[in-house]
Each structure stands twice: as C-alpha cells, then as structure tokens.
Amino acid sequence: MKNMYIPAEYEVVRSAELCTSCRLCEKQCANEVHKFDEKLGRMTADSSKCVNCHRCVCMCPTRALKIVKSDDTYKLNYNWPVQAMNEVYRQAGSGGVLLSSMGTPTENPIYFNKILVNASQVTNPPIDPLREPMETTVYLGKKDVEIKRDAQGRLKDNLPPQLRLTTPIMFSAMSYGSISYNAHEALARAAEELGIFYNTGEGGLHTDFYKYGRNTIVQVASGRFGVHEQYLMTAAAIEIKMGQGAKPGIGGHLPGMKISDDVSRTRMIPKGVDAISPAPHHDIYSIEDLRQLIYSLKEATAYTKPVIVKVAAVHNVAAIASGIARSGADIIAIDGYRGGTGAAPTRIRDNVGIPIELALAQVDERLRQEGIRDSVSIVVGGSIHSSADVVKAVALGADACYIGTAALLALGCHLCRSCQSGKCNWGIATQRPDLVKRLTPDEGKERLVNLVHAWTHEIQEMMGGMGINSIEALRGNRLMLRGVGLNETELRILGIKHAGE
Ligand code: SF4
Numbered sequence: 081m082k083n084m085y086i087p088a089e090y091e092v093v094r095s096a097e098l099c100t101s102c103r104l105c106e107k108q109c110a111n112e113v114h115k116f117d118e119k120l121g122r123m124t125a126d127s128s129k130c131v132n133c134h135r136c137v138c139m140c141p142t143r144a145l146k147i148v149k150s151d152d153t154y155k156l157n158y159n160w161p162v163q164a165m166n167e168v169y170r171q172a173g174s175g176g177v178l179l180s181s182m183g184t185p186t187e188n189p190i191y192f193n194k195i196l197v198n199a200s201q202v203t204n205p206p207i208d209p210l211r212e213p214m215e216t217t218v219y220l221g222k223k224d225v226e227i228k229r230d231a232q233g234r235l236k237d238n239l240p241p242q243l244r245l246t247t248p249i250m251f252s253a254m255s256y257g258s259i260s261y262n263a264h265e266a267l268a269r270a271a272e273e274l275g276i277f278y279n280t281g282e283g284g285l286h287t288d289f290y291k292y293g294r295n296t297i298v299q300v301a302s303g304r305f306g307v308h309e310q311y312l313m314t315a316a317a318i319e320i321k322m323g324q325g326a327k328p329g330i331g332g333h334l335p336g337m338k339i340s341d342d343v344s345r346t347r348m349i350p351k352g353v354d355a356i357s358p359a360p361h362h363d364i365y366s367i368e369d370l371r372q373l374i375y376s377l378k379e380a381t382a383y384t385k386p387v388i389v390k391v392a393a394v395h396n397v398a399a400i401a402s403g404i405a406r407s408g409a410d411i412i413a414i415d416g417y418r419g420g421t422g423a424a425p426t427r428i429r430d431n432v433g434i435p436i437e438l439a440l441a442q443v444d445e446r447l448r449q450e451g452i453r454d455s456v457s458i459v460v461g462g463s464i465h466s467s468a469d470v471v472k473a474v475a476l477g478a479d480a481c482y483i484g485t486a487a488l489l490a491l492g493c494h495l496c497r498s499c500q501s502g503k504c505n506w507g508i509a510t511q512r513p514d515l516v517k518r519l520t521p522d523e524g525k526e527r528l529v530n531l532v533h534a535w536t537h538e539i540q541e542m543m544g545g546m547g548i549n550s551i552e553a554l555r556g557n558r559l560m561l562r563g564v565g566l567n568e569t570e571l572r573i574l575g576i577k578h579a580g581e
C-alpha cells in the first residue's frame with residue numbers, strides 16, 4: 081500500500097463525435113496523458129497524470145477536448161477536504177516535503193479588490209489622457225530632499241544612479257533555469273522595447289543576453305549562482321535577494337531535471353543536481369553586514385549601479401525596511417504573500433508571509449514617519465493582477481510594481497502550477513528543447529509589450545479620472561483610495577478611509 085491510489089483531480093473528456101484520432105493531443109502533452117489505443121482504434125486518456133494546463137484543449141483542431149474537475153471523490157467531509165486527505169496520502173507514501181509552484185491559490189483576502197479609486201467630477205476636473213500629456217515616467221533611486229544650486233544659480237545634480245522607467249511596471253525576478261531561454265529572451269527584448277527592466281533572478285545571465293544589459297537587473301542571492309564581475313558590470317542595477325514572497329525564510333530551489341548544460345554553465349553549478357540556495361546569506365547576520373555587501377557591490381561597479389534589496393513581506397517588514405533604507409540601498413523591493421515561484425514547499429507558499437497591500441502601506445508610513453522616504457524607492461510585487469492594482473499600489477506608496485505571474489500569463493502560462501516538474505507544455509517553465517520551442521521570443525515579446533502598453537494606457541485613464549497628470553503626484557496619495565468591506569484595523573493599517581467617508 082506504499083503508493084495508495086489517489087483519485088485523479090481532473091478528468092479528460094473527449095467527444096467521440098468530434099475526435100478524429102489525429103493524435104495531436106498525444107504530441108502536445110508532456111505528461112503523456114493521451115494515447116492511441118490500437119486495439120480499440122481510438123484515443124484514450126490517463127486522467128491521473130493531467131495537470132490541467134489546457135494545452136491539448138487549446139490545440140485540438142476539432143475542439144473535441146475539455147478538462148473537468150473529477151467527481152471521483154471521498155465521502156463529503158468539511159473538516160477533511162479531499163485535498164488535505166490526498167496530501168497526507170502522498171506524504172505517507174513519499175516521506176517528502178510537498179512541492180508547488182506559482183502563487184498560493186488559497187482564499188486569503190486580496191486587499192486590492194477591497195479598495196476603490198476616486199474620480200474627479202466638477203472642481204479639479206478630470207484630464208483627458210487622449211488629448212493631454214500624462215506622465216508615467218518613474219525614476220527609481222535615492223532622491224535629494226532639497227533643491228541645491230551652485231554659485232551661478234544652476235541646479236546641482238548630485239543624484240546617485242537612477243533607473244528610468246517609462247511606466248511604473250517591471251518584470252520580476254525569474255531565473256534562467258526556472259524559465260526557458262526563449263521566455264528569458266522575450267522578457268529581455270520586451271523590457272528593452274518598453275524602456276523598463278527585467279530581472280535575472282538567481283540564475284545568472286546567459287552571455288547571449290549581455291546585449292540587453294541596459295534593461296537588466298541582475299540578482300545576487302544567497303547561493304551567489306552565476307555572480308561575477310562581468311555579470312555585475314553588464315547590468316543596469318543589482319538586486320540583493322534576501323527573501324521571496326512565495327517562500328519567506330528559505331532559499332531558492334531549482335529541481336535538477338531543469339539544470340541543463342546551458343543552465344549549469346550560466347549558473348556555474350553542476351548539471352542535473354537540485355540547486356538549493358541557502359536560507360540566509362552566510363555573510364549577512366545584521367543590517368551592518370547587509371550594508372557591507374551593498375557597498376562591496378557598489379565599489380565593484382564603481383558606484384554606477386543602484387542597489388536594490390528584495391525582501392519578503394513578513395510581520396515586521398516596516399522595521400526591516402527602515403534598516404534597509406539606512407543601510408545604503410537605493411531601492412527596496414517587497415514581495416508579497418501571493419507572489420509566484422518556480423518551486424516552493426507548499427506549506428511555506430500557502431502559510432508564510434503577509435499580503436503585499438498591508439506590507440506596502442506599513443513600509444511607506446514608517447519611512448515617512450522617520451523622514452527617510454526619499455532616501456529609497458519602493459517597488460512591490462506579489463500578484464499584481466491588473467493596471468488597477470498598479471494604480472492602487474502607487475497610491476499606497478509604491479514607486480513601481482514588479483509583475484511576474486501576469487507576464488507569464490502574457491507568454492501563455494495557464495497557471496497549472498506544475499512548473500517544478502520541468503514539463504511545462506507552454507514552453508515557459510521548462511528546459512526540454514521540444515517544449516522550449518513552443519514559445520517563440522518574437523511572439524512572447526510582442527504579447528508582453530502589448531500587455532504593458534495596455535496597462536499603461538489604463539493607468540493614464542485612471543490618473544486622468546482623478547485629475548492627476550503625473551504618476552509622481554499619485555505616489556502615496558491615499559486620499560484617492562477608499563476601502564469597502566474592511567474592518568477598522570485593516571483600514572488603519574492601509575491608512576485609508578472607508579467608502580462613504
Ligand atoms: S496535462 Fe495539459 S496537455 Fe496533458 S491532458 Fe492535461 S490539459 Fe491536456
């Protein structure tokens with residue numbers, strides 16, 4: 081009974097009328113669900129292997145397939161839902177930690193959905209973004225708190241290096257290894273065309289992508305995979321990853337089957353062996369240690385690159401951010417509880433951390449109270465679903481947002497949450513050459529550019545509706561927000577009033 085039978089979660093339903101046995105579904109499914117049965121003379125399916133990625137459904141030329149939730153289940157029990165029972169069976173069989181990917185699917189509140197945005201009506205009228213200029217450019221980095229002039233009255237510009245974004249959106253950290261070469265190329269080229277940035281994650285930078293350096297943020301994570309002088313010098317900015325929203329308190333994990341020759345060369349690690357970076361940086365046990373690493377990286381790059389420190393949103397994130405702001409970082413990136421990942425222990429992904437909306441509001445408030453808000457920019461990520469979430473995040477105090485899952489959706493991801501298997505049927509979270517080629521960098525780049533253009537236009541419309549013509553004027557402008565269905569504590573933490581007030 082070591083491997084107990086577990087009912088399939090999904091069922092593959094094939095229309096006998098529409099199916100022509102062309103066997104395309106068989107070729108499309110890396111999970112080997114579909115098979116042509118010679119004896120029966122028709123297609124069959126092993127539903128137990130289906131992860132509901134919808135690839136076969138989308139590709140079937142006669143629309144003969146659909147995937148439904150299986151009704152093969154146990155006796156109804158609200159105390160022990162089917163998923164909880166199955167997970168116990170799996171662990172009793174394997175003795176292992178449950179692994180998952182992408183953001184948590186649990187039902188905890190999404191505060192962005194409980195916040196509404198204001199609009200102007202009579203006085204301070206709306207601005208029409210189709211007819212009037214609407215500024216979405218953002219500069220990330222330390223700002224001067226006062227305007228200084230030289231003896232001739234000219235403005236003194238002593239600003240440290242800044243990142244210039246045409247819109248308050250960047251692609252969040254996704255490593256080569258976790259995602260494919262083609263997905264990485266699509267992100268890099270889209271970032272270049274849009275005038276924004278993409279992020280290498282902890283996977284190093286493939287030499288083919290050095291040419292996109294001006295739009296690249298390189299990560300220095302606890303494993304230091306792929307970190308060397310040229311890597312740092314090539315980038316526009318350097319991000320020290322202290323934590324990640326999907327797995328606060330633990331290191332990164334890239335399953336061995338995704339470590340191909342090319343990935344192993346880029347990361348400077350062995351091929352085919354799980355890459356698990358340490359939970360802490362072994363040279364950082366205090367803010368002073370963090371400061372040393374920040375200044376070592378600045379020194380190594382001749383003070384030409386802004387340094388970002390990325391942390392997971394946790395209970396005391398405001399105090400942590402205050403320390404980071406004082407440690408010499410130029411930008412703080414905060415990754416919320418719902419953030420995505422290529423692989424994480426399920427229990428950590430679903431139970432550790434706090435929502436980004438609460439973390440952001442608290443960090444912005446604390447830095448303002450301490451008079452150090454301008455010494456650092458704030459970038460937030462962790463399930464930014466739409467342009468409206470970007471607007472709300474900026475009004476809560478963010479300078480810009482990282483988008484990860486939304487970018488992957490633009491590339492074709494269907495959120496089957498099986499990235500850790502290395503068998504992504506959409507060619508994104510895989511290194512298998514036959515799957516990688518399903519996503520072309522040209523098409524991927526175009527879809528990413530379209531998404532960010534569409535969101536930017538919507539951001540401009542919402543800003544115009546509020547009578548605001550510059551994203552800078554929206555930053556931290558919480559008067560533009562109202563809560564619906566939130567209690568007093570939630571409203572206090574978010575620093576907003578209830579709708580109707
Ligand atoms: S895993 Fe994806 S491609 Fe395979 S049967 Fe399920 S939905 Fe179709």
Ligand code: SF4
Nearest residue numbers: 493494496497499504
């Ligand atoms: S990237 Fe691929 S494997 Fe991961 S959730 Fe999306 S479709 Fe599934």
